[in-house]
Amino acid sequence: MASTVPELAYDSDEISEQSPPGEPACTGYAYELPDQPLISIRPSRTWVALNLRDLWAYRELLFFLTWRDVQVRYKQTVLGVAWAIIQPLATMLIFTLFFGKLAGMPSEDIPYPLFAYAGLLPWTFFSNAVTSSGNSLVGSSNLITKVYFPRMIIPGAAVGAGLVDFAIAFALLAGLMAYYHVVVTWSILMLPVLVALTTLLALGVGMWMSALNVKYRDIRYALPFLIQLWMFASPIIYPASIVPQRWRWALALNPLTGIIEGFRSALFGRAFDWEALALSAALTLATLIYAAYDFRRMEKTFADVV
Amino acid sequence: MKPIIRVENLGKQYRIGRREARYATIRESLVQAAVSPINRLRRALNHSGNGSADSEGHIWALKDVGFEVKPGEVVGIIGRNGAGKSTLLKILSRVTEPTEGKVDLYGRVGSLLEVGTGFHPELTGRENVYLNGSILGMSRREIDRKFDEIVAFAEIEQFLDTAVKRYSSGMYLRLAFAVAAHLEPEILMVDEVLAVGDATYQKRCIDRMNQIARSGRSVLFVSHNMDLIPRLCERAILLERGHVAVAGPASQVVRDYLEDTPARFTDEDLSRKPRFGDGRARFTHIWLVGPDGSPKADHASGDDLRVRVRIQSHIQIPNAALALNVLTATGARIHSGWTREVGFPFFLNPGNQEYECHFLAMRLRPGQRMTIGLWLEAGDVVDCVEDALTFEILEGHGTEFFSTDRLQGVVLCNYEWSRVDDKTVPRSRDEDICNSSPAAHY
Numbered sequence: 001m002a003s004t005v006p007e008l009a010y011d012s013d014e015i016s017e018q019s020p021p022g023e024p025a026c027t028g029y030a031y032e033l034p035d036q037p038l039i040s041i042r043p044s045r046t047w048v049a050l051n052l053r054d055l056w057a058y059r060e061l062l063f064f065l066t067w068r069d070v071q072v073r074y075k076q077t078v079l080g081v082a083w084a085i086i087q088p089l090a091t092m093l094i095f096t097l098f099f100g101k102l103a104g105m106p107s108e109d110i111p112y113p114l115f116a117y118a119g120l121l122p123w124t125f126f127s128n129a130v131t132s133s134g135n136s137l138v139g140s141s142n143l144i145t146k147v148y149f150p151r152m153i154i155p156g157a158a159v160g161a162g163l164v165d166f167a168i169a170f171a172l173l174a175g176l177m178a179y180y181h182v183v184v185t186w187s188i189l190m191l192p193v194l195v196a197l198t199t200l201l202a203l204g205v206g207m208w209m210s211a212l213n214v215k216y217r218d219i220r221y222a223l224p225f226l227i228q229l230w231m232f233a234s235p236i237i238y239p240a241s242i243v244p245q246r247w248r249w250a251l252a253l254n255p256l257t258g259i260i261e262g263f264r265s266a267l268f269g270r271a272f273d274w275e276a277l278a279l280s281a282a283l284t285l286a287t288l289i290y291a292a293y294d295f296r297r298m299e300k301t302f303a304d305v306v
Numbered sequence: 307m308k309p310i311i312r313v314e315n316l317g318k319q320y321r322i323g324r325r326e327a328r329y330a331t332i333r334e335s336l337v338q339a340a341v342s343p344i345n346r347l348r349r350a351l352n353h354s355g356n357g358s359a360d361s362e363g364h365i366w367a368l369k370d371v372g373f374e375v376k377p378g379e380v381v382g383i384i385g386r387n388g389a390g391k392s393t394l395l396k397i398l399s400r401v402t403e404p405t406e407g408k409v410d411l412y413g414r415v416g417s418l419l420e421v422g423t424g425f426h427p428e429l430t431g432r433e434n435v436y437l438n439g440s441i442l443g444m445s446r447r448e449i450d451r452k453f454d455e456i457v458a459f460a461e462i463e464q465f466l467d468t469a470v471k472r473y474s475s476g477m478y479l480r481l482a483f484a485v486a487a488h489l490e491p492e493i494l495m496v497d498e499v500l501a502v503g504d505a506t507y508q509k510r511c512i513d514r515m516n517q518i519a520r521s522g523r524s525v526l527f528v529s530h531n532m533d534l535i536p537r538l539c540e541r542a543i544l545l546e547r548g549h550v551a552v553a554g555p556a557s558q559v560v561r562d563y564l565e566d567t568p569a570r571f572t573d574e575d576l577s578r579k580p581r582f583g584d585g586r587a588r589f590t591h592i593w594l595v596g597p598d599g600s601p602k603a604d605h606a607s608g609d610d611l612r613v614r615v616r617i618q619s620h621i622q623i624p625n626a627a628l629a630l631n632v633l634t635a636t637g638a639r640i641h642s643g644w645t646r647e648v649g650f651p652f653f654l655n656p657g658n659q660e661y662e663c664h665f666l667a668m669r670l671r672p673g674q675r676m677t678i679g680l681w682l683e684a685g686d687v688v689d690c691v692e693d694a695l696t697f698e699i700l701e702g703h704g705t706e707f708f709s710t711d712r713l714q715g716v717v718l719c720n721y722e723w724s725r726v727d728d729k730t731v732p733r734s735r736d737e738d739i740c741n742s743s744p745a746a747h748y
Contacts, residue, residue: 031377031492031522033308037410043403064440068426068433075428075469146419147441148400218331303402304320 048296055150062153066160069132073161084168087128088120095120099237108239110268114180118267119236119260121166121173122194126202126256127227129162133206134223137214141306151299152292155210159202166195177267185269194262197284201255204288211291211298214306235260240273252276255283308412309374310493310524311398316371316407318393318548322363367393368548371407375526377492380519382539382556383528384563389545391528395419395497398526413492413524416443420497422482427471431462431481434470438485452488460484479507487514494518495526532560532636536713557713564635565675576680576691583689587619587626587654589680592695595662605676606702607718611668613643613678613695616660623654626684630663633677634716640676641665654684669718672701673710 074080092113099105100112107115133155137144140154177184213219234256243251251257258273258280265272368390375381383391396402398409399417424441425434435456439449449456457463460480462473470478496515512534519525519538529535535542535556542559544552552559576589595612596602605611613630631642643663645652652661670676678695682688708718723734 031310031413033310033377033412037312037412038414039400039409039411041397041400041404041409041411043405043407060446061440064437068429068437071433072426072428143424143441145396145401146423147417148415149441149443216332216335218333300403303396 044300047293048300050292050296051150055152058149058153061149062156062160065153065157066164069157069161070164081168084165085172088117088124088169089172091124092117092120095237105238106242108241108270110264111180114176114182115239115264116237117173117176118264119234121169122198122260122263123231123234123236123256124169125162125166126198127231128165129159129199129202130206130209131223131227132162133158133202134209134213135220136206137210137302138217138220138306144306145303151302152207152295155207156203158210159199159206162202163199173267182268184267187266187269187272190262190266190272194259194266197281198259200288201259201280201284204284204291207295208287208291211295211302214302215298230254230256240276252279253283255280255287307376310377310412311373311375311526312410313374313398314372314408316368316394316397316409317366317405318368318390318397318402319405320365320367322365366548368397368404371545371548371550373543373550373553375493375524377413377524378522379541380525380527380539382535382542382559383526383545384530384532384535384542384560385545385551388547390548391545392419392497393548394545395495395526395528399495411493414443415493415495416489416491418442418486418489418494418496421479421486425470425478425482428469430469431457431466431473434481435485438482439488442486442489443491444489456484456488459487476504476507480510483507483511483514487511487518491523493524493526497528498530532564533638536560557711561674561712576694579691579694581689581691583682583687586621586623586684586688587617587682588689589615589682589691589694590618590658591616592678592680594695594697604698604700605668605670606700607672607705608667608669608702611665612662613665614660614662615680616658617654617682617689618658619654619656621656623684623688626652626654626682626688628652628661629681629683631679631681632665632668633679635675635677637677638716640670640716641668669702669705670699671708671710671712671714671716671718672699672705674699674712674716 074083077083079086095116096113100107100116105112110118136154136158137151143149143154144151209219209223213223233251233254235251240248240251240257240261252275258276258278261273262277262280264270371390371394373381383394385391393402395417396419397404398411399415399419401417401419422438424438426437429437435453436446436449439456440446444452457466460477460483462477462481465473465477470481473481515525515527515538519527525538527535527539539556541554542556543550544559544563552562575591581589592613592615593601594603594605595614597610611632615628615630617628627644627646629642629644632640634640643665675696675698677693678697679690679692680694681690704720705718708714725731725733
């Protein structure tokens, strides 16, 4: 007598997943093992490769962390993104009052407020980016000790967030230029290059500071002080031209000199100081490359030390 | 079959004490750099033997660890606190680097060392799902695809757009686990994420872990839950002070781990046991007796279990209650003998007194250890000894045909299999099992 097989409540594919407890599951999940290991973990020597491929694989995380930094900064605030403008704006006003008017600082035929703001814009971006990325690794200790991703992304996200603020503050600059009837020339095409250069410099310095901060906690206190000095060493309040010719090279050793003067040249259509700019670019690249390798060298002990 | 994880000679050394790898100030480092030649000279002069932590303050959290995991295997990693389990997972997850040895992974890794990594309290639930998912290694497209599933699993649809800092702790955990539960790498590493949360949440987690374990993924599972490990894992590795002590089938390794301390069998002196209570009276001794009242060391399955306790009381305590609990090695309560339950009028006089609890026909699976806990109360807790006596279950009448694998259950019961729609199929009647009930004794 044929017995009818009752309708199965589940289809046969699922049966293979229900094995008796304690026995290996024989399943339809097929995974081809690669010949070479996907991930090889070895104790590393002192100087390690930069592993750019890994960084590229995690680029979405960079975006998410940047976005998180920006979101968090402005949640539950009243003025919201206006804060990005207030800092350079207020500083510009103070500078105009004390240096422009009272101290009579020359500003090379550009109205002082505009002169100051054009220097403050990249400076604010640089100083904020370096300060926040300097503290970023220590501040993300909860991530570093629990999940793997290339740690360079953390200071990278801090710089990225600074870039967003820069874009917002740039809107005010555009407004100021319109107000002062500044004629825009072709030299403005250099602006993206200069922004990229500033970003790379901020990335290099910030990355290096953040790695040092993990090991030496006094960096956190030294950094604001350093930034303060750096501001006076850069031609923000004053034009580079007030420095006597024979000392101009010392000023150019500061990579920000070439960048900030370049900003002003690009915006106001003046001649570029190509030598200073070339020096800035070289110093920036050197800083970035050294910082990247040093970061990778120190990276292996982050999770143990932070 | 080629392994999907291969670990060879893995070792991780930490510096502890004065020269530990913690953060420093530049001043400290300069001073140390200046003083170090002197220190080095001193150490060379006083060179003594090495321990696991020598005078320099080095400790090997892991040493010579090697094992392989085949594709589709679920392996449990167990050991006492400080054995090196978390360190092992951290190295395999690339959070920290090994000092020596090597690891080869032939698949993508998803690591769950903590639930809710990267959650930011100011962001909404929706934003945190994306952030957390990205941190765990999912691409944005993957998160988009699984978003609805994740939210449904966490049951927080209506709170998606509220900041996470407003969530209750239960909601937070559910959401965090929901994101992690939808990670689908070839290799998954899980570290004791089930330790927190209420009973419903824990059950949910266990079900999901079960699903993942059966899905054919390779899973490394660190847990202290000795009931769970044999259920989820086929193999287990026992770590002891940084070394692999045992590796093999999960139930066997778990048994080795639990039975590390030899049981003391006879008349158990309770004076030194850890206990709590106000101390008006104290349990002083506990022992098992056989049918004639003479002390015995262990229990044959199916026999009556008779436990005697001696209590010493300082004062008279009317209207007290005594409970004697029989537990498995992992703490699950099998049965308790409670004076209130059977209406036994129990009171204490000053001095010594002995009581017996007589369990009829305790039919437990042979080959496991049971623990007895004692509890004395009179309004407040008078004395409680949680780990009073440990004894072994031996073979008894009619137990020869049962398996001694704990996985098959703690208690024994006769049973048979049969087909009900086709009488021609013979029943599974193992006459021996079915007819071996000790009920015949009565």
